[in-house]
Every structure is written in C-alpha cells, then in structure tokens.
Amino acid sequence: MMEVSAVCRESLAGGGKSPHSLNPMQDAAQYTLEDAGADAARLVLSGQLTLANIGPLEHSLKGVAGPLASIDLADVDEIDTVGAWVVCRLAREHECDITGAGPAAERLLAAMRGIDAGGDTRAPRLPAWERVPTAVGEKIYAARSGVYGVVGFFGQILIGAGSLVRHPTRFPFKALVHQMELVGVSALPIIGLMSFLIGIVIAQQGSVQLEQFGAESLTVNLVGRITLRELGVLMTAIMVAGRSGSAFAAQIGTMKLTEEIDAMRTIGLSPIEVLVIPRILAATFMMLLLGFYSSVVAIIGGAVVGDLTLGIPFLTFLLRIQEVVPTHDLWVGLIKAPMFGLIVALAGCYHGMQVRGNSEEVGRRTTMAVVSAIFAVIVLDAFFAVFFTEIGWG
Amino acid sequence: MAGGKHYDDPDYPIVIEGLVNRFGDVTVHDGLDLAVRRGEILGVVGGSGTGKSVLMRSIIGLQRPTAGRIDVLGRTITELDLEQGIGVRRRWGVLFQGGALFSTLTVGENVEVPIRKYYPDLDPALRREIARYKVILTGLPEDAVAKYPSELSGGMKKRAGLARALALDPELLFLDEPTAGLDPIGAAKFDRLTRELQETLGLTVFLITHDLDTLYEICDRVAVIAERKVIAVGTIPELMATGHPWIEEYFGGPRGRAAHAAHLRGEA
Numbered sequence: 001m002m003e004v005s006a007v008c009r010e011s012l013a014g015g016g017k018s019p020h021s022l023n024p025m026q027d028a029a030q031y032t033l034e035d036a037g038a039d040a041a042r043l044v045l046s047g048q049l050t051l052a053n054i055g056p057l058e059h060s061l062k063g064v065a066g067p068l069a070s071i072d073l074a075d076v077d078e079i080d081t082v083g084a085w086v087v088c089r090l091a092r093e094h095e096c097d098i099t100g101a102g103p104a105a106e107r108l109l110a111a112m113r114g115i116d117a118g119g120d121t122r123a124p125r126l127p128a129w130e131r132v133p134t135a136v137g138e139k140i141y142a143a144r145s146g147v148y149g150v151v152g153f154f155g156q157i158l159i160g161a162g163s164l165v166r167h168p169t170r171f172p173f174k175a176l177v178h179q180m181e182l183v184g185v186s187a188l189p190i191i192g193l194m195s196f197l198i199g200i201v202i203a204q205q206g207s208v209q210l211e212q213f214g215a216e217s218l219t220v221n222l223v224g225r226i227t228l229r230e231l232g233v234l235m236t237a238i239m240v241a242g243r244s245g246s247a248f249a250a251q252i253g254t255m256k257l258t259e260e261i262d263a264m265r266t267i268g269l270s271p272i273e274v275l276v277i278p279r280i281l282a283a284t285f286m287m288l289l290l291g292f293y294s295s296v297v298a299i300i301g302g303a304v305v306g307d308l309t310l311g312i313p314f315l316t317f318l319l320r321i322q323e324v325v326p327t328h329d330l331w332v333g334l335i336k337a338p339m340f341g342l343i344v345a346l347a348g349c350y351h352g353m354q355v356r357g358n359s360e361e362v363g364r365r366t367t368m369a370v371v372s373a374i375f376a377v378i379v380l381d382a383f384f385a386v387f388f389t390e391i392g393w394g
Numbered sequence: 395m396a397g398g399k400h401y402d403d404p405d406y407p408i409v410i411e412g413l414v415n416r417f418g419d420v421t422v423h424d425g426l427d428l429a430v431r432r433g434e435i436l437g438v439v440g441g442s443g444t445g446k447s448v449l450m451r452s453i454i455g456l457q458r459p460t461a462g463r464i465d466v467l468g469r470t471i472t473e474l475d476l477e478q479g480i481g482v483r484r485r486w487g488v489l490f491q492g493g494a495l496f497s498t499l500t501v502g503e504n505v506e507v508p509i510r511k512y513y514p515d516l517d518p519a520l521r522r523e524i525a526r527y528k529v530i531l532t533g534l535p536e537d538a539v540a541k542y543p544s545e546l547s548g549g550m551k552k553r554a555g556l557a558r559a560l561a562l563d564p565e566l567l568f569l570d571e572p573t574a575g576l577d578p579i580g581a582a583k584f585d586r587l588t589r590e591l592q593e594t595l596g597l598t599v600f601l602i603t604h605d606l607d608t609l610y611e612i613c614d615r616v617a618v619i620a621e622r623k624v625i626a627v628g629t630i631p632e633l634m635a636t637g638h639p640w641i642e643e644y645f646g647g648p649r650g651r652a653a654h655a656a657h658l659r660g661e662a
Contacts, residue, residue, distance in 0.1 A: 051509070051524075051563055055516045080563040081595065085527055086520070107594050115527045121502020122522075123540050357544045358497030 029057040029083070033064070040067045043090075046075030049083025058086050067094060074100030084108035153350045157280065160272035175278040183244045183279075184286030188293070191239055195294040198231060199223060199301025207310055216310055220317055223302030224325040232295030233287075233333045234381055237340035240287060241373040245348035248279050249369035252352025253362040261353075271353070280345040287341025291333055328393040336384055340377045347373035402468055405432045407566055407598050408453060413462035415448050422448050424622040426462070435592055435599040436627075437609045439644065440619030446602045447491075449619065450568055453600070454488055467565065484512045486566040487559030491574065493551035495543040501529055501554040502539040508561040528557045533587055549580045553587075560591065567592075569601045573608055581605060585612050606645070606653035611660070618644075630654075 029047040043064065047053065071091055073079070079087075088109055091098050101109060126134060164171050206222040252275055255261050261271045303317035312320075351369035355361050388394070403409075408430035415423040422445035430436050440446050451457035453464055455471050464471045469482045495504050505525035509516060529539045532553040543551055552572060559567060572588065573581035585605075589612045592599050603609060609616055610630065617627040620640050626633050633641050644650060 051513060051516075055513065055520075058520050059517060081528070081531070081560075082524055082563060085524065089523070104596070111531065111594050112527065115530045121500060121506060121525045121539050123500050123542065358542070360498045 029053045031057060031061065031064075040069035040096075042070050042072060043068050044072045044075060045087065046077070048078040049073075049076050049087065050078055050080045051082040054082055054086060061086070061090060068096045070097045070099050072100045073098060073102075073105055076105065079105045079108060081108055081112065084112045088112040149354065150346075150350060153353065154346070156272050157276060157346075160270055160277055163270075164273060164277065170273065172274055172278050175274065176282055179278050179282035180286055182247070183240065183282050184290060187240065187243055187286075187290060190243075191236055191290055191294050192297050194235060194239060195227075195232060195297040196301040198235060199227060199298035199303075200305050202226060202231070202298070203302035203305035204309065207305070217312070219302070219306060219310060220312070220320040221324045223299055224321040225329050227295045227298035227302070228325060228333045229329045230333075230381070230385075232298055233291040233337045233340060234377070236290045236294040236337070237287065237344060237377045238374055240283065240290065240341065241344045241347075241370050241377065244279075244283060245344040245373045246366050246370050248283075248345060248348030249352040249355075249366040250362055252276075252349060253355030253365050256353065256355045257357075257359065257362065276349045276353075279349055280342060283345035283348075284338045284341040287344070288334060288337045291337030291340075295333060326393075328388075332384070332388050332393060336381065339380065343376045343380065344373045347376065402465075404468070406430065407432055407467050408600065409465040410449075410453070411463050413449070413452060413464065414460045415445060415452060415457070416460040421622060423452075423459070423462075426619075426623050428617055428624045428627065430598060430600060431615070432598055433592075433596060434614040435588070435601055435612050437613035437616040438600065438602045438619065439604070439609065439616060441640070444619045445622070446619060447570060450488075450570055450600065450602060454486065454568060455483075484508070484562050485564055486568065487562065487564040488568045489552070489555045489559045489570060489572060491570045493543070493548075493555035495551060495554055495558065497543050500540050500542055501534070501546070501557070502526055504543070504554065505529060505558045505561045508558065512562060525557075525561070528560055529554065531591070532557045532560070533583065549576045549584070552576065552584065556587075560595070563595065565596075565598060567597045567599045569599060569603075571602055571604065573603065573605045578607075581607065582611075588612055606650050607656065610653050610657035 029045065029049050031046070032044045034042040034044055045057075047057075049057075068090075071087060071094075073087065076083070084105065087098060098109060125131070203219055203223050207216045207219045210216045210218050210222070252261075252271075255275075261275075264271050264274060299318070299321060303312075303314050306312035306317040307314040348369045351365040351372075355365050406429045408428070410426060410428045413423045413426040413428075414421070426449070428449075438446050438449065448457060452459050453466060453471065455474065459472060462472065467482050467485055471482070474482070495501070496507065499507070502522065502525040505528050506521050509521050509524060513521075526536075526539050530536060534550060534553050534557070538546065538550060538554070543554065546554060556569075556572070559569075569588065573584050576584060585608050588599065588601070591597060592612075601608070601613065615627055615629060616633060617624050618633060618638070618641055619625070620638075625638060626636050626641065630645060634645055645654070
C-alpha cells in the first residue's frame with residue numbers, strides 16, 4: 001500500500017514468531033498473545049501499525065481480555081501516530097508497559113502519552129427533553145428580535161435616507177444606476193417571456209371556459225383586467241424576489257463574512273447609504289417599470305392567441321382593451337408594483353445584513369429573504385385586493 | 395540545479411524541472427528548477443508577487459503549469475488527473491494561509507474529513523479519537539475540538555488547519571505563510587511546533603514564509619525565488635555568500651540582522 005516508507009518509520013528485524021493473521025495481506029498489522037506467567041499475557045504486535053492498516057487490528061484488539069503484562073513492539077515494521085495512539089491507549093487501559101519500541105516509535109509514544117482518550121469531535125448536543133424546549137424558546141426569541149430587527153433596519157434606512165437628503169453629493173448615483181441595470185434591464189428577457197406565456201395561457205384557457213356561455217369575446221376583458229390589476233405585478237414581484245432579492249441577500253451576506261461591511265464602517269462609509277439604499281431605490285423603481293412592462297407583454301400574448309384561435313384581429317384586441325379595462329385597473333397595478341419592489345429589496349438587504357458566522361448562514365439567509373419576500377408580497381396583495389374593491393375601484 | 399537526475403530518487407520527494415507558469419501575458423515562473431530533500435524543512439522566500447503560492451499550488455496539483463515537470467513522491471503530478479492523484483494526495487498535508495477550515499464543521503470534524511475520505515471503513519470511534527489527539531498535538535486546548543472555526547482566533551485556526559493537514563500522517567507537509575498574522579509569541583510557538591512535529595513524525599516540510607525568524611530558527615535550507623526562477627537554494631550563510639543583491643537586501647536589512655542576532659542569542 002505504501003510505496004515509499006518515511007524516514008521515521010523505522011524497520012525493525014522480525015522476531016520469527018508465527019503471528020495470528022487478521023488479514024491475508026502480507027504487511028497488515030497483526031497481534032499474538034504469549035503467556036507471560038502470573039495470569040497475564042504478553043501482547044506482541046507486528047506488521048504495519050499505520051492508519052492504512054490499523055482498522056481491523058484495532059477492532060479485534062477490543063476483544064482482548066486482560067490482564068496484559070506488557071505490549072511488545074519489537075516486530076513492528078512501521079508505526080505512525082495512529083499506531084502509537086492505539087498502542088498507548090491499550091497500555092493505559094491495561095496498565096501495562098510497552099517494550100521493544102525503537103527510537104522513532106518511542107518518540108511517537110512520548111508525544112501521545114500526555115493526551116487522554118475520550119471526548120467527542122462533534123459539537124455538544126443536549127438531551128431531547130432539554131433540546132426541544134430550548135429550540136422553541138430560541139425560535140420565539142428569534143421571532144421577537146426579528147421584529148425588532150426589521151423595525152430597527154427600517155429606521156436605519158430612514159436615517160440614511162435623511163442624511164442623503166441633507167448631503168445630496170454623497171448620493172451613490174453610480175451604484176443606483178448599476179443596480180437598476182441588474183434588477184431591471186437584465187430582467188427584461190425573462191420577465192418578458194414569462195409574461196407573454198402567462199398572457200397566452202390566460203387567453204387560451206379563459207376562452208375555452210367563456211365559450212360555454214358564448215362569451216368568448218370577453219376574453220379581452222379577462223386578459224386586460226387580470227394582467228394589469230393582478231398577475232403582471234404579482235408574477236413580476238415573485239420573479240424579482242427570486243432574481244434580485246436573493247442576490248441582495250447573498251451579496252451583502254458574503255460581504256459581511258469577509259468583513260467588507262466592517263471595513264466600510266471604519267472608513268466612515270455607511271453600508272446603509274452605500275449598499276442598501278441604492279438597492280432599495282433600484283428595486284422599487286424598476287418594479288414599477290417591470291410590472292407595467294409585464295402587463296403589456298401579457299396583453300400582447302393574449303392578443304396573439306385572440307388573433308390565432310378566436311378570430312379577433314390583433315389590433316382590434318388591443319383597441320378593445322382600451323374600451324373594456326377601466327383606467328383604475330392600471331393605477332391599481334402601478335400602486336402595488338413599487339410597494340412589492342420595496343418589500344423584496346428590504347427582505348433581501350435585511351437578511352443579508354443579518355448574516356454572521358459561516359457560509360451556511362449565507363445560504364439560509366438567502367432562502368429566508370426570498371421566502372419571506374414572496375410571502376409578504378402575497379399577503380399584501382390580498383389586502384390591496386380588498387382595499388381597492390372597497391374604495392370602488394372594483 | 396535540480397535536474398532530472400533526482401527523479402525516482404526517494405531522497406528527493408519533490409523534484410521540479412523547467413516549471414513555466416503563465417497567466418495571459420504575465421509570466422510568473424520561467425524555467426524554475428527545485429529539488430526538496432527528504433526530511434528537511436525547506437523555506438521558500440521571494441518578494442510579493444514572485445509566485446511562491448503559485449509554486450505551491452503547482453506542486454499540489456491545484457494549478458496546472460504551462461510547461462515543465464513536477465514529481466512528488468515519485469509520481470509525476472503534471473501528468474496526473476485528480477483520480478489518479480489520490481494515491482499521492484493522501485501522503486501530503488496542506489495548510490493554507492487562512493487555515494481554510496470547513497466553516498460548517500467543528501475543528502474535530504474538519505480533521506476527520508480526510509480520514510473519512512481515504513479510510514471509510516475505519517471505526518468511527520477510533521476516527522474521532524484520532525481527530526482529537528491530532529488537535530491536541532498541535533497545541534490547541536481540548537475544548538477546541540468541538541468548537542466551530544468561527545469561534546476560534548486566527549492563530550487557533552492555523553493550528554486547527556495544521557491538525558487537518560496532519561490528519562493522514564503525511565510524509566510531506568506544505569505550509570503557506572504559517573506564522574503570518576500571529577503575534578511574535580504565537581509565531582515562535584508555531585515555529586517550535588513545526589520543528590517538533592517534523593522531528594517526531596519525520597516530515598518533509600515545504601514552507602512559504604516572510605518570517606525571517608522562522609527562516610533562521612527552523613529551516614534547514616532556504617530557496618529564493620526571484621527573476622521567475624529559484625536563484626539560489628542553501629543555508630542562510632550559503633545564500634549570503636552568493637552575493638545576489640536581492641538576497642543581501644533580504645537577509646542583510648535591519649529585520650534580517652535583527653532576526654540573525656536573535657538566532658545567535660538563542661543558540662548561545
């Protein structure tokens with residue numbers, strides 16, 4: 001197994017006994033028990049006491065019942081720290097001497113002697129009856145400090161925004177434009193494709209149902225109202241949460257881990273001003289544009305279906321939209337969109353800033369950012385639906 | 395200076411010949427030769443950006459060189475792929491600059507990773523014991539075994555990294571700036587630890603460092619990288635005798651003289 005033996009692994013002349021073989025391999029570690037009188041046996045080890053060969057030997061040594069008078073290493077060909085550890089531990093268990101060790105083996109044994117066995121390499125784990133209440137308590141505590149944290153974070157952003165208003169020269173325009181490109185412009189293809197397909201599906205499925213009442217011409221109303229009012233903005237918010245909310249959390253979280261955020265603070269840059277505010281403004285503003293863009297592309301998708309399967313010419317479909325969709329549907333969408341953008345960006349930046357410890361935390365916080373953003377968006381959307389209907393924008 | 399004569403010679407576990415590393419237009423190494431002797435601590439020095447870390451990464455197979463041949467423990471690294479390299483990989487340990495511990499595992503579990511990978515049949519209890527004594531062997535307190543890397547200081551992380559590097563009882567140990575960022579007391583302790591382990595375990599150590607004290611105290615030979623080559627290898631007096639201006643500035647500067655004086659005091 002070993003091609004070249006290390007200098008420390010000294011070769012010792014064999015003693016000529018016939019060892020009890022544990023392994024058909026020639027160089028495996030083996031042991032024999034010799035009678036040493038006084039009810040005690042002498043354990044003679046031979047072969048290679050190295051990490052590669054020790055496994056089976058260590059296993060069978062557990063079966064050796066004491067008492068042992070001594071452990072003899074004169075027949076050992078090679079020994080490393082693992083071999084020395086096993087020998088040392090065995091000698092301690094049986095309170096016996098180690099004989100026949102060469103100078104290299106003696107050196108290794110000396111290094112091992114001071115270390116006691118036992119202990120675990122895993123992080124300590126409480127018993128279940130303590131662990132469960134502890135976990136529940138920690139969850140509740142985390143929920144409370146999470147609420148405090150969000151409120152505090154929102155306050156920090158307001159303070160940061162306030163100081164930027166007072167010192168407009170500090171405003172990070174470049175970062176804002178860059179984020180607007182990342183959040184908005186580079187999302188155009190995927191959001192366009194998604195919206196186009198949603199428009200097609202609504203028009204096609206809707207027309208099948210409406211046909212039963214002979215009202216397939218109402219497909220125009222269906223597509224126009226549902227995309228402008230609900231789906232365009234909602235689907236875009238979910239897409240932006242997945243694309244940009246997660247990116248915010250992961251990026252800011254990684255910067256936390258590499259101490260970049262601390263470095264900023266020491267230089268006197270506020271991470272809220274430099275990192276968070278541009279992202280929030282970019283997401284809020286671009287959500288407005290993306291939401292509108294998404295609705296428009298979805299209507300085009302619907303118009304394509306209308307042209308191909310319902311016999312409504314493409315342009316007629318678009319003109320009918322203007323007649324059947326009330327303007328307040330457009331306003332409903334345009335009011336909701338920036339709110340959703342704000343929520344997505346807040347969740348992403350907040351969870352990013354909460355990262356501490358290790359890389360696993362970045363992943364966890366990124367997941368939390370996306371999940372909580374989508375959840376909050378859907379809850380808020382339900383509130384808006386009720387609210388706008390109540391004020392007569394039904 | 396190294397030459398092909400050392401290939402397959404067990405007394406030279408690392409033999410590098412004609413190494414060329416080029417990144418775009420930047421040539422880091424151009425015809426670099428070096429042979430590391432068995433059982434020595436070889437210090438590698440050079441100015442910033444002279445490719446010390448690139449050299450180490452080339453030797454351990456993380457960086458495929460543009461040209462040249464590197465033999466480690468009788469295997470030609472430059473011709474091996476990852477799978478074939480396993481036989482030789484389990485015979486070396488590497489300590490990266492920051493420790494590079496797996497942050498989601500405890501220190502002890504970090505040490506268990508290479509053991510688990512190469513000896514999956516080993517009894518888990520024994521594996522845990524091995525990890526534990528390795529950690530203690532590197533001078534960490536017992537309770538550090540079950541701690542996560544984020545709970546350790548920089549110096550402790552380095553020791554934990556060393557414990558992981560020693561997990562498989564390697565023949566070769568690569569250390570990348572082991573004392574950088576340690577306080578002088580911690581650095582001196584780490585030096586002594588390296589020497590002790592090298593003597594006890596019979597290691598061959600390839601050590602990249604800027605620490606003049608380390609060079610004086612524990613290195614058997616020092617290799618100087620400059621002008622994209624190893625310009626000289628030898629003991630520090632031998633290097634000084636070459637009269638190369640960079641070497642003279644390095645060892646003859648105020649810090650070099652101070653480290654030398656400290657070394658002489660230590661010997662007296």
